[in-house]
Amino acid sequence: MENKFLYCVARHFYQEHESEINKLCFVFPNRRSSIFFRKYLTQCMEGEALFAPKMITINDLFLELSGGQ
Numbered sequence: 001m002e003n004k005f006l007y008c009v010a011r012h013f014y015q016e017h018e019s020e021i022n023k024l025c026f027v028f029p030n031r032r033s034s035i036f037f038r039k040y041l042t043q044c045m046e047g048e049a050l051f052a053p054k055m056i057t058i059n060d061l062f063l064e065l066s067g068g069q
Contacts, residue, residue: 022051
């Protein structure tokens with residue numbers, strides 16, 4: 001597995017919050033991290049159809065919180 005840490009995080013949150021994972025928001029340092037996390041979360045779901053949680057970069061979070069451009 002190319003990024004074992006993100007896979008472990010995805011598996012943990014899926015196991016702990018399976019039915020309400022769509023209510024969570026994950027903040028990542030960059031978009032690449034969120035892409036891998038989404039991939040690993042999908043692997044943990046094993047074909048189940050659930051809504052994905054919100055995933056945002058730290059830059060986008062600060063922009064959203066500041067209301068700036």
